[in-house]
Amino acid sequence: MAGGGGDGDVAVDEPSKLKLYSYWRSSCSHRVRIALNLKGLCYDYVPVNLAKGEQYSPEFLKLNPLGYVPVLIDGDIIVSDSFAILMYLEEKFVQCPLLPRDLEKRALNYQVANIVSCNIQPFQNLAVLKYIEEKVSPDQKIPWVQYHLRRGFTALEELLKGHAGRYATGDEVYLADLFLAPQIYGAIKRFNIDRTEFPLLLRLYEAYSELPAFQNAMPESQPDSPSSSTS
Structure with a gap:
């Protein structure tokens, strides 16, 4: 889209609007929505109903052959996987950096992000829970998730002890916080983890709840949330 005014104005191409599946x-x-909010980026929200299997439609599989959300569209560029999307946003949009300049602190952020994305979240994936339900027992789904949550959260509490400030790795919001906030939310809201078991994570979670970028990214605030459709 080009914009122009009176005589002598030069038409300037407007940046394409981001699209988030x-x-x-x-x-x-959730973690990508927080990043988009922090960086002040406008985007179109495209809901993909995982409960109905829309992620396996031919149209969506063209965007991500693995059939997972999120997917970010930026013009002709398609990026899937939340970690890849966050790194793409970090490199393209310099405002509100998601990574600190200090290398030790940066490495700590990577560690936290990887613990969540590799050692906690995959065990609560819908496909994994369906497999547990079918191959083991429906009664084992929640205990399965809770075991991996507690194991990961215990490690995170130990890792962040001595490093956390107001937020996970100091007094500024960084990548680690984007991974922690949704994971703690899910542990409390979906998987019945007692929040008092992990005092450091609970303190961080309460700090996140005060930030508009985090508030606006919450599941219940999204247009495809059941609470949104009934309000």
Whole structure:
């Protein structure tokens, strides 16, 4: 789209609007929404109903052959996987950096992000829970998730002890916080983890709840959330 005014104005191409394929309850989508909000980026929200299997439609599989959300569209560029999307946003949009300049602190952020994305979140994926239900027992789904949550949260509490400030790795919001906030939310809201078991994470979670960028990214605030459709 080009914009122009009176005589002598030069038409300037406006930047293409980002498009995010998301599911309201997906913690991976949740962390990307926080990043978009922090960086002040406008985007179109395209809901993908995971409960109805829309992620396996031919149209969506063209965007991400693995059939997972989120997917970010930026013009002709398609990026899937939340970690890849966050790194893409970080490199393209310099405002509100998601990574600190200090290398030790940066490494700590990577560690936290990887613990969540590799050692906690995959065990609560819908496909994994369906497999547990079918191959083991429906009664084992929640205990399965809770075991991996507690194991990961215990490690995070130990890792962040001595490093956390107001937020996970100091007094500024960084990448680690984007991974922690949705994971703690899901642990409390979906998987019945007692928040008092992990005092450091609970303190961080309460700090996140005061930030508009985090508030606006919450699952219940999304257009495809059941609470949104009934309000």
